[in-house]
Amino acid sequence: MQNADFVLPEAPPEHAVIARFHLGGGDLGVSDQWSLVFAAERSARAAVSSSGVGEVDGNEFGGGEVAIFAYGPDAKALYRVMEPHLRALPFRPAHVVLRYGEPAEDVASEHIDL
Template sequence: MDALFDLPEVEAPEQAVIAHYRLSDDEYGSPAEREAIYDAERLMTTAVEAAGVGEVDGNEFGGGEAVLYAYGADAEALFKVMEPTLRSLPFRPAHVVLRRESRETDSRVDL
């Protein structure tokens, strides 16, 4: 067998969009705040899948903060699809980290 055909496929480096929102208390926020995050996550999942730019991978609540995670091959393209929904959430302060191949190229966007 020819060794060239046995090489594993090389995947593109995974990039990320990580959105951070301050909630109304020091724990998990109110039920209405959590529901707003869940609704936004569902909207972004649909938009990101339709655009074919990656996947929304979930959320995390705690310490008075909600964090949303999304991954794809291009953080800029992923953020462009997610941005309208991310900006529509009323919680402030808020920011997004665009994580690229290396942490030296990460950038922060205030919402």
């Protein structure tokens, strides 16, 4: 009996949705803003999880803004599920970057103003 070599297909590159919102009240915003961000993040996480398009990975506060990060195999599909939850946040200016692949200087991306 011969050992067969199996070649596993490469995993598709991971796409990203990165939403950034300007906050008032200093470097980290204020607690009322945090509550709204956490609620939007929870609702987006539930919607993304139930749709099976990826995962909402978390947030990062600093520099007077907050960023919400999500990853999956199709940035457009991920954004379609997240969009109503992101648009519900009142902080502006705001934008979303859809990244079509792993982080690199030459990776395709799309900028969407909210």
